Amino acid sequence: MLPRLLYLLPLIWPLIGCQWAAQQFFLPREGIRPSEYSVTVQRHAVMKTSDNIALAADIFRPNDLGKTPTILVRIPFSKTLANQIRAEAVARFWASRGYTAVIQGTRGRYESGGHYYPLINERQDGIETLRWIAQQPWYNGKLGMWGGSVFGYTQWAVADQTDPGPSALDIQICSTDFYGMFYSGGAFALESALYWAIKSHGTEDIDPSLDDLERGFNGFPLIEADNRAIGDVPFFNDWATHQERDEYWQSIDGVDRAKHIKAPALLMAGWFDPFLPTQLNDFAQIRNEAEPYVAANTQLIIGPWSHADTVTLPGGINAGDYRQASLAPSIDWFDRHLMGRNIQAAPVKIFVMGDNVWRDEQEWPLTRVKPTQYYLSSSGNANSLRGTGLLTTHAPDFESADHYSYDPLHPVPSRGGAILSPRAGIAVQNEIEAREDVLVYTSAALEKDTEVTGNIEAVLYVNTSAPNTDFYAKLVDVHADGVAYNVSDGILRQDYPSSSSHLQSPRQITIRLWPTSMVFKKGHHIRLEITSSNYPRYDRNPNTSRNIAVETSTNVAMQSVYHGSTTPSRLILPIVPR
Numbered sequence: 228m229l230p231r232l233l234y235l236l237p238l239i240w241p242l243i244g245c246q247w248a249a250q251q252f253f254l255p256r257e258g259i260r261p262s263e264y265s266v267t268v269q270r271h272a273v274m275k276t277s278d279n280i281a282l283a284a285d286i287f288r289p290n291d292l293g294k295t296p297t298i299l300v301r302i303p304f305s306k307t308l309a310n311q312i313r314a315e316a317v318a319r320f321w322a323s324r325g326y327t328a329v330i331q332g333t334r335g336r337y338e339s340g341g342h343y344y345p346l347i348n349e350r351q352d353g354i355e356t357l358r359w360i361a362q363q364p365w366y367n368g369k370l371g372m373w374g375g376s377v378f379g380y381t382q383w384a385v386a387d388q389t390d391p392g393p394s395a396l397d398i399q400i401c402s403t404d405f406y407g408m409f410y411s412g413g414a415f416a417l418e419s420a421l422y423w424a425i426k427s428h429g430t431e432d433i434d435p436s437l438d439d440l441e442r443g444f445n446g447f448p449l450i451e452a453d454n455r456a457i458g459d460v461p462f463f464n465d466w467a468t469h470q471e472r473d474e475y476w477q478s479i480d481g482v483d484r485a486k487h488i489k490a491p492a493l494l495m496a497g498w499f500d501p502f503l504p505t506q507l508n509d510f511a512q513i514r515n516e517a518e519p520y521v522a523a524n525t526q527l528i529i530g531p532w533s534h535a536d537t538v539t540l541p542g543g544i545n546a547g548d549y550r551q552a553s554l555a556p557s558i559d560w561f562d563r564h565l566m567g568r569n570i571q572a573a574p575v576k577i578f579v580m581g582d583n584v585w586r587d588e589q590e591w592p593l594t595r596v597k598p599t600q601y602y603l604s605s606s607g608n609a610n611s612l613r614g615t616g617l618l619t620t621h622a623p624d625f626e627s628a629d630h631y632s633y634d635p636l637h638p639v640p641s642r643g644g645a646i647l648s649p650r651a652g653i654a655v656q657n658e659i660e661a662r663e664d665v666l667v668y669t670s671a672a673l674e675k676d677t678e679v680t681g682n683i684e685a686v687l688y689v690n691t692s693a694p695n696t697d698f699y700a701k702l703v704d705v706h707a708d709g710v711a712y713n714v715s716d717g718i719l720r721q722d723y724p725s726s727s728s729h730l731q732s733p734r735q736i737t738i739r740l741w742p743t744s745m746v747f748k749k750g751h752h753i754r755l756e757i758t759s760s761n762y763p764r765y766d767r768n769p770n771t772s773r774n775i776a777v778e779t780s781t782n783v784a785m786q787s788v789y790h791g792s793t794t795p796s797r798l799i800l801p802i803v804p805r
Contacts (some may be wrong), residue, residue, distance in 0.1 A: 253316045255555035260562075262323035264289035271338060274359040276352055283338040284331035285314070287322035294367035295327045296394075296565035297360055298557075300374050301353065301381040303333045303345070305431040310337075317373075317554060324558060325566070327365050331356060333381065335430075344462055345427060346380060346405065346479045353385040361391035369565040373557055375399030375495070375535055384481075386488040395564035396488070399495040399553050400534055402505035403484040406476035409466055411504065412738065413720035414697055414765040415775070417444065417452065419501055419647035421763075424453050424463035440648075444763040450776045468776045485512040491524035493560045495553060497532030498580065498743055499652050501645045507742060510591060524564070527591055528556065529744070530578045533651035540653060541704075541712055544583050579680065580714075581704075581746030592681040592742075596801035601670060601753065603687075603790040603797060605629055609666040612657070616668035618753060618798065626791035628733075631664045631758070633696065635767040635781040638760035639665060643713045645741055646764050656703055656711040659756070666757040666788060668798075669705065677747045681801030683715055683740040685755065688733035688794035693770035693784035695722045697759045700738045702798070704745060705752035715741040718765055722772065733789045755798050757788055 269286040276282060289295060298321050304310050318328035334352055335343025360366055372382040372393050379401025386396060402408065409416050421443050425435035435456075443456030450467050453460040469475040485508070492513065496506045513525045530546050531538045537549045546552065562568040573587035603609075604623035609616025610631055639662060643654030660667050685700040701716040717740035725731055747753055760767060769781040790796040 253313060253550065254320050255551040257555075259555065259558055260324065262320075264291060264323050264325060266290065266319050266322040274356065276334075276341075276355050280334055280341040280352075281339065282331055282334065282352065282356065283340075284329050285318065287318040287328040287330070288365060289322050289325050289327070292325060294365055295325060296369035296371065296561070297327045297329060297366055298371045298373055298561060298565075299329045299331065299356065299360065300372070300378060301331050301333050301349070301356065302337045302374075303343075303377040303381070303427075304336055306332070306337045307431070310432075313550075320554065321557070321561070326371075326561065329360060333377075343427070343430075345377060345423070349381045350384040350481075353381055354388060357385060357388055357391040357393075369394045371395040371397065371561045371565050373397040375553060376401050380405070382492075383484050386484055386490065386492070389489050393490045395490050395561060396492040397495075397557050397560055398492055400497055400500045400502050400506070400532070402502045402509050403480055404505035404508065405479050406472050407505040407508075408502050410470065411501070412718040414718045414768070415449070415467060415470070416501060416646075416764065417449070417766040418641065418650070418763045420463060420466050421452050421456060422646075422648045424460040424466075425457050428453075428457065428460040428463075440763075447769075447779045447781075448777045449766050470776065483512070485509040486516045488513060488517050488521055488525075491521050491526075491564060493526050493528070493556060495528045495530070495556075497530055497534065497538070497549075498578070498741070499531070499533040499538050499643075499645050501534060501647060503529075503645060503741055504739070507591060525574075526560075526572060527575045529576075529591075531580055533645070534647050536649070536651070538652040540580060540583065541706065541710075546578050546583075546585075577680070577744050579678065579744045579746060581676075581678075581748055592801065593803065596681050596803050599800050599802040600795075601755070601798040601800060602795060603668045603755070603757075603788065605668070605790070609668060609788075610663045611665060612660045612667055614667060616666055618668045618670040618755060622795045622797075623791055626789070626793065628787050628789045629666050629757075630785065630787045631666060633664060633693075633759035633770070633784045633786050635760070635769050635783075637664075638762035638767050639699075639758050641761050641764040644716055644761070644764050653712050656701070656713055656756070657709070660703075660711060662758075664758055668755045668757070670753040672707075672750050672752055673747055675749050676805065677753070678745070678803040678805060679714075679747065679800045680744040680803050682742050683717075683801065684799045685717070685738040685740065685757075685797075686799065687736050687738065687757070687796045688789040689736055690731055690733050690787050690789075691723050691784050692786075693768075693782060694724060694772035695720070695768065696770050696784045696786070697765070697768045698736060698738060698786070698788075699758050699761050699765075700740060700798075701756040701761075702740055702743070703754035703756060704747055705754050706748075707750040711754060714745050715743040716761065717741060718761065720768060733787070733794050753798075753800075759784065759786055
């Protein structure tokens with residue numbers, strides 16, 4: 228029935244529109260105030276940029292109203308039937324409730340002219356769009372913006388604008404720090420970058436195939452991953468070669484955009500989204516440094532989502548459809564800030580995995596947490612599940628070390644995690660833990676439910692034979708039946724300039740893992756994995772200290788992790804008292 232309906236949809240569009248389909252499949256209904264107005268659409272309204280590029284928009288107006296508040300969405304996708312249905316549905320959702328909705332294609336996308344290059348033109352084009360809207364007869368001086376990912380970036384790019392400028396922002400799964408997303412811990416987010424490059428490299432968006440991705444991953448040098456997959460993509464080359472926070476990234480990220488925001492923002496994040504750490508940094512900076520009204524009225528929602536998708540938790544549980552969840556809060560949010568309605572909500576709302584419940588909070592991070600240290604120990608062979616690695620709440624009173632070799636030609640494969648890819652989310656880790664190049668440290672069975680909510684660190688004492696290498700840490704929830712699921716992870720790439728043998732003193736490093744909220748249930752085990760690769764989520768470090776983007780040679784690195792009274796390697800968890 229549904230495929231036949233979608234096949235006929237272009238033919239019957241003028242007669243029935245997309246409203247029925249939208250209500251059935253795309254739009255949230257529970258807890259949403261009813262629609263009040265019929266809607267009139269102005270198609271292909273064009274504004275010219277200062278460099279003479281035609282940016283096209285569809286404008287959805289509520290009938291029988293004069294000047295109204297406006298909601299602007301700047302779409303960075305091609306105008307496929309599916310994207311048009313979604314855009315129409317969302318626009319009518321708002322317009323039928325008293326807003327003028329402007330759905331504009333960004334440069335080179337939807338129906339707009341110009342050449343598409345992600346992120347580069349959005350500030351100037353966005354500012355000029357705000358000025359264009361301010362001249363329209365239906366504009367009442369109040370404007371909101373909505374969207375996630377690059378939609379979210381179009382908001383950050385103009386968040387400091389006033390008169391005209393946004394009155395409220397609704398930003399999902401995006402941050403002010405694209406460099407920090409692509410180079411978390413210094414390693415390059417290869418799968419995310421290549422997936423995006425394949426999807427958006429042409430005049431129309433395509434869904435990358437697994438075969439294309441795998442061709443790109445398999446080979447050296449890194450800079451040619453796009454060539455191996457589908458052909459040269461200039462913006463992928465730029466992402467892979469600009470490995471430091473240089474002028475290229477500054478032109479994209481700006482300077483302290485969260486601090487200089489001029490309107491309250493509703494930030495929606497996902498526990499398995501690659502933007503999560505930098506998005507939480509944005510929230511903290513707004514709350515601590517933005518203007519008082521903006522700081523006090525900015526809100527945060529964190530759910531069990533990956534990048535624009537729903538994550539299925541162990542046991543088949545999820546928190547509902549991501550796309551509906553991203554749209555549902557917008558009516559109350561915009562009603563409050565654009566229409567002046569008295570609607571209150573908690574500053575922070577999080578989904579607590581394990582218990583699988585939503586919970587209101589007053590802050591992030593939670594001040595009531597107790598940082599708790601779990602120390603690594605073993606008898607010198609924590610390699611794989613067959614080893615003797617333990618996590619204990621007391622530091623071992625003897626010195627020991629675990630060793631493994633990291634061969635870039637045989638990296639540890641990725642299983643789940645925070646990736647721009649359908650492979651993101653939660654996955655079983657037992658196969659990974661069978662490898663000898665993965666150190667495995669496991670706690671005793673928990674005597675009670677233990678909630679971990681907040682920022683996580685692994686402090687390790689290490690050395691290496693490589694002048695530059697990676698250390699990677701993964702927090703794992705081991706169920707009573709022994710099945711292990713990823714919760715959070717992080718990586719650190721840095722130089723070890725004195726490394727020529729294992730004779731030098733251990734060096735202390737700190738790996739920052741993804742924030743999370745997870746209840747490890749009674750009878751479960753807390754586990755920490757340590758290794759030096761997670762491929763292709765991150766690119767492989769060839770261990771040579773030469774330019775990784777163009778490197779074609781590799782060295783095997785001998786890695787060591789020390790633990791004991793003088794080298795207290797440990798996992799630091801934010802435990803919420805219960």
